[in-house]
Amino acid sequence: MNAEDNLASRLKEALAALRPETIDALRPLYHENLEFRDPIQTLRGIEDFLAMNRRLFARFRELTFDVSSSIGSGDGRDVFLVWTMRAVPKVGPRLAVDGVTHARAEGGRVTHQRDYWDLGELVARAIPGGPAALRFLLKPFA
Numbered sequence: 001m002n003a004e005d006n007l008a009s010r011l012k013e014a015l016a017a018l019r020p021e022t023i024d025a026l027r028p029l030y031h032e033n034l035e036f037r038d039p040i041q042t043l044r045g046i047e048d049f050l051a052m053n054r055r056l057f058a059r060f061r062e063l064t065f066d067v068s069s070s071i072g073s074g075d076g077r078d079v080f081l082v083w084t085m086r087a088v089p090k091v092g093p094r095l096a097v098d099g100v101t102h103a104r105a106e107g108g109r110v111t112h113q114r115d116y117w118d119l120g121e122l123v124a125r126a127i128p129g130g131p132a133a134l135r136f137l138l139k140p141f142a
Contacts, residue, residue, distance in 0.1 A: 008072035031109040038115040062088040079103040
């Protein structure tokens with residue numbers, strides 16, 4: 001197994017096993033100066049990234065990530081994960097959101113991570129009639 005596939009496998013396994021008690025197990029996979037970005041926020045540093053994960057788990061009664069595929073680039077620097085986050089909030093309906101992670105690594109540790117997922121879809125699913133309203137609003141752009 002080459003280095004990029006190894007990191008891809010390690011990240012896939014870590015995300016699939018992510019629970020409040022396993023958050024610190026992410027530390028060896030990420031550089032201390034990690035830059036993380038998703039549709040809501042940009043964070044800098046491993047401590048902020050770990051704290052964000054702790055906050056995420058605190059908001060839900062149940063939270064899992066199902067990773068359907070992972071791949072590493074030929075040069076060993078880029079990893080892509082395709083996942084579905086399933087969650088049961090403390091208040092509100094069950095949620096599921098599909099996403100993709102692009103992680104860039106140096107020396108076998110992630111230095112930059114960008115998570116791509118649809119914030120509009122997530123918000124719309126949480127509101128009765130939201131998906132239909134979102135489709136109506138976005139129809140002129142389709």
